[in-house]
Amino acid sequence: MSNVTSKEEMITAIRKCAQKLGHTPTTPELKRAGKLNINTLRKCFGSYSAAMRAAGMKPRGWGHMNRTPIEAAAKDWAEVARKLGKIPTCYEYEGHGTLGKRPFLRLFKRWTDVPQLVKEYMERAGTAGEWQDVMELIRAQEAASAAQRRARELQAGAEISGEGPLEGNTLALPGRPIYGAPLGLPFMAYAPTSELGVVFLFGALAMKLGFIVLRLPGTFPDGEAMRRIDNDRCQRLRMEFELQSRNFLRHAHDPKKCDLVVCWEHNWPECPLPVIELKTIVEQMEW
16 A cells, blocks of 8 residues: 555546546545555545545446446446356455445345345346356355254254254254353353353453453454463454354454454354464363
């Protein structure tokens, strides 16, 4: 990222980016070009639109497109999915799309809902045939998600349609709470089955792990703590608690705003952040 801070330098950077692209750059395109800091741009001009107008250009992107928002969003997302050959994560879309994630979160609320709602829209609009390869990617993800849900329900002894215990788990009683595996710890009898359980277990282990919790604000990221990095020094970091590490991705959290994922089970090998898996720590500790 270059140190472009004055309005004149920013206008020059915007025009150079537009000349290279052949059109007015969107915010994600400016980010990818690495010419200037978007937050600095907004501070100087007040908004992306004002910056584009100052550079003598018509604003482009979300809110400035002639197509309807759902059509623009669905098409741009589908183009990225086709290019990657897979359902894009929030961060993959940010790197390849033109609209950025905000329009999708305003429209669909959660990033994990985007594939299904894009499919439903295209089927209603009669454009699904043009995106058959993308439709297959979405259906494959839906099938995999359904299989995972089924596996979790079987493991937990959940009920199907209120008709009794799941097939394959005859020991589970309907309407009764489900506990995790026995831990045998003096402060926690069973393994966590929720994010709250992970928070409690980490708090109990914090000193053993070299942490002192500073605060738990109740918003992302979930906690702040000081971590001992050697005998004489500590460092502040931001933590997110998840039952499973992959939930960080499902919740569309921004890894740039977090330093560490604390979970009971680490099931996301591609996680871009360091992960503390409490399950492994508990198994290896001597009590």
